Structures are given as C-alpha cells and as structure tokens.
Amino acid sequence: MNTILKNFIDGRYVDAASADVVEVLNPATGVVFSAIPDSGEAEVAAAVAAAGAAQGPWAKLPAVARGGYLKAIAAKIREKSDLIARTVVREQGKPLGLAVGEVAFAADYFDYMAEWARRLEGEVISSDRPGETILMLRQPIGVVGGILPWNFPFFLLARKVAPALITGNTVVIKPSEETPVSADLFVQIAMECELPAGVFNLVYGRGASTGAALSSHPGVGMLSFTGSVDTGSRIMALAARNITKVNLELGGKAPAIVMADADIDLAVQSIKGGRLLNAGQACNCPERIYVHRSIHDAFVDKLAKAMQASTYGDPLAEAGVDMGPLINAVQAAKVEGMVERAGKSGSEIVVGGKTVERGGGFYFEPTVLVGCDQASEIVQKEVFGPVLPVNAFDTLDEAIDRANDSEYGLTSAIYTRDLSTALRACNELRFGETYINRENFEAMQGFHAGIRHSGLGGADGKHGLYENMVQHIVYLQQ
Secondary structure: OOOEOOEEEOOEEEOOOOOOEEEEEEOOOOEEEEEEEOOOHHHHHHHHHHHHHHHHHHHHOOHHHHHHHHHHHHHHHHHOHHHHHHHHHHHHOOOHHHHHHHHHHHHHHHHHHHHHHHOOOOEEEOOOOOOEEEEEEEEEOOEEEEEOOOOOHHHHHHHHHHHHHHOOOEEEEEOOOOOOHHHHHHHHHHHHOOOOOOOEEEOOOOHHHHHHHHHOOOOOOEEEEEOOHHHHHHHHHHHHOOOOEEEEEOOOOEEEEEOOOOOHHHHHHHHHHHHHHHHHOOOOOEEEEEEEHHHHHHHHHHHHHHHHHOOEOOOOOOOOOOEOOOOOHHHHHHHHHHHHHHHHOOOEEEEOOOEEEEOOEEEEOOEEEEOOOOOOHHHHOOOOOOEEEEEEEOOHHHHHHHHHOOOOOOEEEEEOOOHHHHHHHHHHOOOOEEEEOOOOOOOOOOOEOOOHHHEEOOEOHHHHHHHHEEEEEEEEEO
C-alpha cells in the first residue's frame, strides 16, 4: 500500500478515524502512487475548532506581520518549485511547463496578496447629524473553508489561502481527492515557515463526506469553492442551513467570436492554445467558436491542422508535449460520449473525436466539429476536454446573441481589428470577462468572476480580496 497522507490540524499531522482510503493515481499512466483518508465530521470539526481558536490572535497581528508569513511562504514555494511542479504533473497530468508556470504563479500570488497588508482600507461616510462621524471598518469573516478542484490544484490552493490569511482569517482546506499530494507539500511549507498552529488546516476526503461536513459546519464563516455547477449547488444548499456566505467559481462555456477582419492566424493559435491548455480542463478557456461566414472555411482549415498537429502524451516521459491526459477514465468517457452524440445529431467531426489508448493513461484527441446546432449539448454544456465546436455567423448581432445564449457566464473573447466592434462586444456580451485578440487567462490584479451558473462572488485583485472581509459600520457621536 502507498503511504496514506495525514490531515493537518492545529499545527500537526493527525490520523483520520476512518479506515476508508481514496487512492491517488497518475492519469498519464493509470498507476496508483499515493492515498488519502476519507475524513468525516469529527476531523472537520477538529479543524474548524482549531481555526476558530487561532483566528482571534491571528487577526490581532498587524497586517504587515501576517504579510511577512505570506512572503516567507512565497520564498519557500520558489525554493521547492521543481518538486512541486513535478508532483502536480504526476497527480494531475498537465505538461511540465504548465505546472512550472502554475507553481510560479502561486508564489507570485502570495507575494501579491502580502503587498495588500498596508492597503486594507475602510471608509469615512458623511453623517446627517452634527458632531457625528460614520466609519466603515473592514474586518475578517473568521474561518474560511476552501474546497479545491483538481485542474489547477496548487494555484487554487494559493487563491483560497493567501487573501484569507492577509485579511485576518484562518482557513480549513479540503483538496480534491484526485490531486491531494501537492497540498501535502504546501503543509510542509507552512510548517517550515512556522505559521502559527491553527491558522492553516487541511483535511482530506471525498466531496460527499469531507466536503459536505465542511460545507454544513456552523463554525465556517465563508465557503470558497471552485468546481462544477452541480457540486456548487450542493455546497450552497448545505451552507444555507447556517446562512454561511459562499464564494463560488463554477463552470464555463466560453464563446469566442472571430470577425471577418480578424487576424486568422492569431485567432487560431490563441484559441487552440487556450483549448488545449490543461487538455481543455479549464473553466475559462474557449469552448465554442463563432466565425464570420466569409472566413469560416479558411479558419476551420487552419484550426483543424493546428489541432491535428498538436502532440500529447505522458508529460514526465515525453518532453515538450502540448497536452497531457484527462484526469480520469470517467472524464475521458464523458468527453467521448458528448462528441459521439454530437456526431449522431448532425455535427461533422473534422478532426479527432476519440479516446486514445496510451500507456494506461486517459487521453483524448484534439477535436474540431462544425455544423453544431445551437441548442445541442456540445454547444450548451461544458465539455472539459480538448473539443471545439465551430459555427458560422453573418452579423455581429447574431454572434452576440448566440454567445449570450448560455447558462454560463464566466469568460468570453472576440477577435477583431475594429475598436468599435470590440467595445460593442464588451458592452453587450453577458460574461464576467472578455478577452480581445488574446488567450483567455486572467491576471491576479483583475477580478475573476462569473454570472449566471458560473458562480457567485469572485477572486483576485482588490475586489476578490475584500470578499474575505465583512463591513462593520461605526456611528461615533462626539
């Protein structure tokens, strides 16, 4: 049996009470290499209690002192970056270069959030009464629970932890059961940086057990979750029992509009790169393409050739591959089923369309489809794989209407040389983000947030930071 990772509660490793374990496998090979306990209510309660006890003293530290811990964590991440990146590749399957970038971005994120120590601000509000001053203070929520996905496991841990800590909260994290090993490396970093006991806690387990226990615990002040709409809905329902605040980044079905005046080569490379990023397992990458009819055939020809020329394989065994595997057999079967149903319903599969047997891993061919009905599953539902449906349009009105025809509202994109067209799209596309003539990838100083079924609240920048705080109004009568 592989080593079973231990929970980290109140500054020390703790065994789980349950004997039930979850195996962790390498999706590029199908080989099991680690395991975690499936923790229950007792372990979650202990972690929340530890976080609650530590929160008061942590919040009383000057923000610059809390920022010092974040800077130390950033330095340790960089020191261990190669080990962390290779661990992320082994548990998640992304190419090594992408994992290296993820780890570097996580370190930069801790540094960025540490810099907010001297920038946390309240407000002075005008009063109607003589001699009165109204103050709006921003204060920590308390205990923040973070439930992580498997697609960017190390960066998304940073995204949950860093803003919560700098604003005076303490945290309890549940990593994905698919990708928990990199989280254990973060535990080691927290210990080496002598983060005070209880400030950071980590509990392993499945969503239905550990995740549910964390979501329903009355001692949690906010739940921050990144993942699927279905899981987000369940978390929201559990949190509602205690009127717990939720911050949800859920699915996406990002449209990309390619206008007649677009740089076709730029559009092809950006869209292909975005769709193959992490084998298409990213909620913000392009998922459906609308191309002006006058350039549709030329665009599809170039896109199909670019997708077909892309390489994939085991990132730790084959250097330089464009794409790794899907996360598991269930995901591979889901993607294949969606493409098969699209083909049977009238869509034309231009390239790809099948799973690939290679070394025991879960690979899927880069795929392009055309002629997809707007109401079809392949256009309306998140695929989370390297699959691109492409459809033609005649007018910008039509393209925007079809782009907005979605239950999701996370990211969107447009390719055009015309500034007026780009600005009109920004005003009329109903999404949290719009990218113009570039790949879909957010900046840490921005605000990553969706509308509709893509979530509630957001992350990054000033506005994401303040999601971790509550407003306290003070009426001071002289």
